[in-house]
Amino acid sequence: MTSTQARIVVAGASMAGLRAAEQLRAAGWTGAITLVGDEPHMPYNRPPLSKEVLAGNAPFESLAFRLRASVGDAEWRLGTKVVAARLAENIVECDDGEALTYDGLVVATGMRPRRLRCPGPLAGRHTVRTIDDAQGLRQALTRPGARVVVVGGGFIGCEVAATAVALGAREVTVVDPLPLPMVGPLGELLARALLKRHEERGVRFALGTGVTGFTGDDHVTGVALADGTVLPADVVVESVGSVANTEWLDGNGLDLGDGVPTDEHLRVGGRPDVVAVGDVARFPNARYDGVPRRVEHWCIPTDTAKHAAKTLVAHLTGTGHDLSPFAPLPTFWSDQHDFRLQSFGAPVLGKEDVRVLEGDLDGDVVVGYHAGGRLAGVVALGGQAAAAAASRYRAELLKQPALTA
Numbered sequence: 001m002t003s004t005q006a007r008i009v010v011a012g013a014s015m016a017g018l019r020a021a022e023q024l025r026a027a028g029w030t031g032a033i034t035l036v037g038d039e040p041h042m043p044y045n046r047p048p049l050s051k052e053v054l055a056g057n058a059p060f061e062s063l064a065f066r067l068r069a070s071v072g073d074a075e076w077r078l079g080t081k082v083v084a085a086r087l088a089e090n091i092v093e094c095d096d097g098e099a100l101t102y103d104g105l106v107v108a109t110g111m112r113p114r115r116l117r118c119p120g121p122l123a124g125r126h127t128v129r130t131i132d133d134a135q136g137l138r139q140a141l142t143r144p145g146a147r148v149v150v151v152g153g154g155f156i157g158c159e160v161a162a163t164a165v166a167l168g169a170r171e172v173t174v175v176d177p178l179p180l181p182m183v184g185p186l187g188e189l190l191a192r193a194l195l196k197r198h199e200e201r202g203v204r205f206a207l208g209t210g211v212t213g214f215t216g217d218d219h220v221t222g223v224a225l226a227d228g229t230v231l232p233a234d235v236v237v238e239s240v241g242s243v244a245n246t247e248w249l250d251g252n253g254l255d256l257g258d259g260v261p262t263d264e265h266l267r268v269g270g271r272p273d274v275v276a277v278g279d280v281a282r283f284p285n286a287r288y289d290g291v292p293r294r295v296e297h298w299c300i301p302t303d304t305a306k307h308a309a310k311t312l313v314a315h316l317t318g319t320g321h322d323l324s325p326f327a328p329l330p331t332f333w334s335d336q337h338d339f340r341l342q343s344f345g346a347p348v349l350g351k352e353d354v355r356v357l358e359g360d361l362d363g364d365v366v367v368g369y370h371a372g373g374r375l376a377g378v379v380a381l382g383g384q385a386a387a388a389a390a391s392r393y394r395a396e397l398l399k400q401p402a403l404t405a
Helices: 015-026 131-141 155-166 188-200 300-317 384-391 394-399
Strands: 007-011 032-037 075-078 082-086 091-094 099-101 104-107 111-113 147-151 171-176 204-207 211-215 222-225 230-232 235-238 242-244 271-276 331-336 339-345 354-359 365-371 374-382
Touching: 007 015, 015 032, 015 104, 015 300, 104 300, 131 155, 131 235, 147 155, 155 171, 155 188, 155 235, 155 331, 171 230, 188 204, 188 331, 188 354, 188 365, 188 374, 271 300, 339 384, 339 394, 354 384, 365 384, 374 384, 374 394
Parallel strands: 007 032, 007 104, 032 075, 104 271, 147 171, 147 235, 171 204
Antiparallel strands: 082 091, 091 099, 111 242, 211 222, 222 230, 331 339, 339 374, 354 365, 365 374
């Protein structure tokens, strides 16, 4: 196939879609690229939405990614949603009624916030995923004396709680059915230290209980908990996880229970002409145990795009495929209050053997997570010194053979 006579459709026009387009060009694709995305905005950076942008320290305009010259000729169909696909016919259907044919398809439709299904009013309940979400939440948080309830003690929930305190909210309470905030990714040792730091800075917690409903007529005035408590609230932030945008792929014989399953080269459903990138992709990581997982870290769109683009272009141009299996080193960070969480590797695989590597839990600390007696991941909690210390372990993690070896 001559690439100048062919087209790749990228379903999804956020960061993962943009990185896919860039990497397709870097891999030698000279044909047409069409990106289809349901938001009206060009791709932008999402992590600052719950921190700098929400706090008013960065304008919304600063979020847009700079477009490289290599994708200057790409076609952008924004405000358009992909609603169906017929993979056997190389066709995707859009909500405007148009059917797009493709030679190659990149699945980059990402995630959307999970919403609570509880009785009560909808007004006053917010999520944080898009620019529009953050704009609405910022307006609510800047009202004097706001009482804020954050449902969910994960990354976004803890970041929003910290930002709300900084904005002067009268009360900020985090609700979570688990016993500690972020205990899933961090484990008990570090999650307990994180809880202490949040409480010292004014965040309250209602842990080990869930939400049963919302009080109020037209606007939320309170959050009813399973333990019988009713928390007064002017603003509610729902941060209870994400749902993969995969419904448009129904009917193609794929297991879409948790994202889009791929092989070790990010190919979807055994098809060489379809790849998945970003946090919608459920892929095996050859660095670890080979179990397919989704990874919702900022580095994943770029990492997956590099590998998937080479996979797809090699197939479409007939140049062969000699890549090693996909084996990224997951990385995340989270800024909360005046401290940062910085992680390298896969701490979740080593939560049964957690040790302090440097520092102490009341100050700057680096914690190691071990599997089979080997380091699987590190997480730093504290200031710049802690983050720098954690980064020194990155080289060690990269040099290690696969955990299954």
